[in-house]
Amino acid sequence: MSTGKDFSSDNASGAAPEVLAALGRANGATAAAYGDDPCTAQLTERLSDLFEHELAVFPMFTGTAANALALSCLAPPFGAIFCHESAHIYTSECGAPEFYTGGAKLIGLPGAAARIDPAALSAGLAELGKGVTHHFQPAALSLTQATECGTLYSIEAIRRLTDIAHRADLKVHMDGARFANALAASGQTPAEASWKAGVDVLSLGLTKNGALAAEAVIFFDPTLAEDARFRQKRAGQVASKMRFVSAQLLAMVQDGQWLELAAHANQMGRRLGEGAAKLGIALAFPVDINEAFLELDRTVADRLRAQGFLFHPWTAEPKEGSCRYRFVTSFATEPDDVDGLVSTLARALG
Secondary structure, three states: OOOOOEOOOHHHOOOOHHHHHHHHHHOOOOOOOOOOOHHHHHHHHHHHHHHOOOOEEEEEOOHHHHHHHHHHOOOOOOEEEEEEOOOHHHHOOOOHHHHHHOOOEEEEEOOHHHOOOHHHHHHHHHHHOOOOOOOOEEEEEEEEOOOOOOOOOOHHHHHHHHHHHHHOOOEEEEEEOOHHHHHHHHOOOOOOOOHHHOOOEEEEEOOOOOOOOOEEEEEOOHHHHOOHHHHHHHOOOOOOOOHHHHHHHHHHHOOOHHHHHHHHHHHHHHHHHHHHHHOOOEEOOOOOOOEEEEEEEHHHHHHHHHOOOEOEEOOOOOOOOEEEEEEEOOOOOOHHHHHHHHHHHHHHHO
């Protein structure tokens, strides 16, 4: 499998062979509907082992639904949810968190490389005013790991933020759309990177990492999940044949496949970043996972597109005549795909 010239997103890749095989096995017999099947039960057991904690697990189709449903269990309609100003829930989910919560307010906070500045969180909490009738009330903090810029929070940085949040009686959500990439890059265990660092609820994303349409909301405190099954049903996220969603997730996490696939994607991302740097191209952020953000002259970007390469502009122009572009590798990206891009970049620069 190869992604060829498509570096637009890890969503553009197909499904991992292990996922397709698991779907075939799930199709081989009948099973109870709506999540009462053995595969879904086995998934919860496996994830509980992986995270070293009792869990409430809710398989989902999409990351947006996973984030929004998780937050709806943490924030009332008059609640405030703090997140980074570049967070996916803030910029790219079309108001889904506000919709699912019935009106909670997202508050975007600054921080370099898409990581929330702890001082900004403290200032935001002070400004909001807990108990003031006229204000939204602090309810939750949402962190993204890995971030929208492909960077990582250290465990210490997560703990600083979760400590501030918990002292203010906020619950902590983590958007883990690329959680596997973060684990593969850091070497942390799932437990160390989540509940041991103060995370209460995790949106575990595996679609970008080789599943077809499979995410999960994981509650480390099952009491927070008391309403989740009703919210999940009301949101249209309870599949009648849930075993096909659970089978994908189970295939990924059963024998460490999710980390192997993520590690390969990360390796290809670093290969791309290193190749670009050798050409003198500036990298906007460290290449911690499978995303490389390159500062390119627009004419160079146009030459790449003319050769069939797919990628995305990311921000407003940082300097005259240039722009920041995001290139994403995946589990299916081959070394030859990356080397072909770097070679074409070298010619485009000339």
